[in-house]
Amino acid sequence: MGKLSSLIRAVTGKKRFTSAIILAAGSGRRFSDDRAKQFELVGGESVLVRSARAFEECELISEIIVVTREADIDGCRNILAQKGITKVTRVVAGGDTRQQSAKNGFDAVNPESEFVAIHDAARCLVTPEMIEAAMESAFVHGAAACAAKATDTIKKTDGADNITETVDRENCWLVQTPQIFMADMYRAAAYMAVKDKIDATDDCALCERLGFKVKLVDCGKTNMKITYPEDIIIAEAILRYREAVK
């Protein structure tokens, strides 16, 4: 357990109740027309089970909510139980967009939950250490997200692929998941997004637009997302690299 959490527990004698929401209800259009990327194998274990196992093994996570397509609910529940993932409390159906799926997951968390960690199942190389670092940061700042510093130079364009601006790379990040928020903050952000008809591709954006600050935690490039078929090969190479340097 991280230093801050140990300290808080020592002082208050209390462990915070926290929820991980794992989003696996997408259709993976960029991956394949007929294979669901969340159930593909990476190094012999499915993308979803790998993601869930990282949260299972992180001491700072109390429960796991899995969001999946309606037809996969029973299958997911069974496979996660078979694989020894014991923290799953609910498996619920997702929505048409990632944001709707996150909202469905959030509505299923334990009402006592103080922090929610929203994670893309497709980001299956996340480690318990990365989750812990982001959780610790969220405990201090109220909201935090895993990210990697940009290593390429970033250009902005005018919509017709003409460069209009070179962005200072020093302050550029590629945001990842988990993204972690105080439950009350996320409740307000999700509610306002519905009210204002906003649909964003990540959860930080919902909080940023209300003026909440979100701290980024550098998790490097290996917290990658499976998007295209070739990403499976890259993910397996990263797993071999992690084994080699252990």
Ligand code: CTP
């Ligand atoms: N997701 C979800 N519900 C949706 C859309 C996406 O739960 N309606 C999940 C995906 O399963 C994935 C994560 O959100 O784990 C990140 O989304 P992305 O990588 O874009 O996955 P897909 O939307 O499935 O893929 P694509 O955009 O290529 O169709």
Ligand code: MG
């Ligand atoms: Mg998508």
